[in-house]
Amino acid sequence: MRRRQALFYFPWLEFKRIALGVKHSAEVDITDNCNLKCRHCYHFFGRDEFSKKEESLEVWENRFRLLFESGVRFILLVGGEPALRIDVLMLAHRIFPFIFVITNGTKRIPSEFAHRLFVSIDGSREVNDHIRGKGVYDRVLKNYAGDDRVVINMVLAKENYTELEHVVRLSVDSGFTGVVCNIYTPRNDGYNPWDLGDGDRQAIIQELTRVKALYPRDLLVSETMIKWYSVADHRGHCYWGDEALHYGASFNPRRCFADNADCANCGCLAGAAQSPPMMIHQTRELRSILYEV
Ligand code: SF4
Ligand code: SF4
Numbered sequence: 001m002r003r004r005q006a007l008f009y010f011p012w013l014e015f016k017r018i019a020l021g022v023k024h025s026a027e028v029d030i031t032d033n034c035n036l037k038c039r040h041c042y043h044f045f046g047r048d049e050f051s052k053k054e055e056s057l058e059v060w061e062n063r064f065r066l067l068f069e070s071g072v073r074f075i076l077l078v079g080g081e082p083a084l085r086i087d088v089l090m091l092a093h094r095i096f097p098f099i100f101v102i103t104n105g106t107k108r109i110p111s112e113f114a115h116r117l118f119v120s121i122d123g124s125r126e127v128n129d130h131i132r133g134k135g136v137y138d139r140v141l142k143n144y145a146g147d148d149r150v151v152i153n154m155v156l157a158k159e160n161y162t163e164l165e166h167v168v169r170l171s172v173d174s175g176f177t178g179v180v181c182n183i184y185t186p187r188n189d190g191y192n193p194w195d196l197g198d199g200d201r202q203a204i205i206q207e208l209t210r211v212k213a214l215y216p217r218d219l220l221v222s223e224t225m226i227k228w229y230s231v232a233d234h235r236g237h238c239y240w241g242d243e244a245l246h247y248g249a250s251f252n253p254r255r256c257f258a259d260n261a262d263c264a265n266c267g268c269l270a271g272a273a274q275s276p277p278m279m280i281h282q283t284r285e286l287r288s289i290l291y292e293v
Contacts, residue, residue, distance in 0.1 A: 025075075029078055030085050030089075032079065034079060045189075076270075086110065116149060147175070151289060153179075178218045188264070217284075221285070224282055
């Protein structure tokens with residue numbers, strides 16, 4: 001579906017959600033496995049080893065068909081590392097009109113998969129590889145340099161937020177579509193390797209504001225989203241948590257990316273970007289984020 005059509009299609013889906021209760025968006029872990037072990041990863045908290053169990057393509061086809069038949073048209077595929085299941089990605093490609101993938105970028109997703117890829121880079125080579133593992137920065141660039149499906153997805157914390165301008169410059173120089181950011185969000189079950197105080201959040205907000213002024217077209221975080229990020233506590237209402245569907249790799253329903261995401265200390269891009277009233281204030285960023293297929 002072309003980008004312009006999509007901008008009209010979403011209001012229609014949203015109308016159906018409000019009028020008939022048909023949820024149109026879902027987020028799904030398609031694997032619990034990953035080939036990295038990043039310092040800040042919540043996914044493997046409490047586990048010594050990554051899961052080796054994978055579901056068959058047939059199981060995934062049944063799950064995707066169920067979602068499509070229930071009204072889901074936009075699906076965000078995450079993990080673990082979704083590029084470890086190219087077969088499941090290509091299956092989703094045949095079923096859903098809108099797909100976003102969050103990937104660590106170390107395994108190239110084939111060009112036929114013409115959808116938006118959010119590829120994680122958390123700083124310069126030195127800082128990124130300290131967080132994500134030796135050689136990861138160069139592998140990502142080798143796989144994706146010049147690929148306009150890519151939007152860099154950066155997690156901001158006090159350890160790396162001063163790297164934001166470098167990452168936006170890298171996006172421009174590498175031919176990527178731009179950069180989005182999450183502020184590091186802990187879990188509410190005690191997992192918090194990157195403790196973020198109020199002062200840290202404010203420093204991150206100032207840096208986002210500064211870099212947005214320098215690169216308004218490449219940093220795809222709108223002023224409205226920056227305001228959302230400046231408040232940590234979103235326990236009252238969150239469109240992403242309340243109105244989208246969320247599933248772990250066993251297809252277990254959950255509220256957000258992690259079972260225990262701490263809504264009182266949220267910095268999730270999905271929370272900041274998703275609600276329709278917010279979307280009205282960020283059409284420029286949205287146009288860039290939607291991929292032209
Ligand atoms: S790439 Fe993602 S899932 Fe894998 S270890 Fe890093 S943060 Fe966790
Ligand atoms: S962690 Fe953030 S994005 Fe997720 S449900 Fe809670 S408030 Fe929403």
